Amino acid sequence: MSESNTNEWIDIKKQFRTGLFASILITMFFQFLSYEPKNNIEPIQKIGVLENKPTFKEYHSKSHNYWIELKLINDKRIYEIRSPYYNFLKHEDFINEINSGDTILISEHNNNILSLSKNGKQYWDYEKAEVNNENSNRFLSLLFFPLIIICIIVLLLKKQPFLKLNNKVYKIRFDIIVLITFLITFIVLAENIPFQFIKNGQFMK
Incomplete structure (x- = not known):
């Protein structure tokens, strides 16, 4: 690997290190909101x-x-x-x-x-509001979890990986992998964790 490729890979790993910390923080925050015990509240x-x-x-x-x-x-x-x-x-x-x-x-x-x-x-429907709030928090906590795995894989790799196909060598684009994974995760979660996104200040119809 040339020196320019090495430096480029170092920069990529720095970006993914930042992405790892951000994804972990987001996941932990919404996990906490999702599973925060409600039995301590005595209205x-x-x-x-x-x-x-x-x-x-x-x-x-x-x-x-x-x-x-x-x-x-x-x-x-x-x-x-x-x-x-x-x-x-x-x-x-x-x-x-x-x-x-x-x-x-x-x-x-x-x-x-x-x-x-x-x-x-x-x-208002108290239970419906609570369920929607819990589901939205669970959705967001799971949305970033696959990105954590990808970031860890990138950080463990010492060199930029390549893919050889039809006698041609291609760089593995982890940024594209992240984007595709994010979209697939979003679609899968949207199908399995139903919740209504309500813009702040608006009311459910």
């Missing part, structure tokens, strides 16, 4: 009267955050509806039917509302 149910009509809030910085704030009479705390429940909100019904002075039943944990009902009507 509190309470009945209260709305002091004002719920307020839709949003904050724009590098990322956009959307949530809803609620205040109850004789309760100093501010309750919030955030993702993933925010995205599964029955938006039109909530706006038209939840008003100041209404008596509502909420289930909350640390001022975050997990469910909300009025006169027996639920305004």
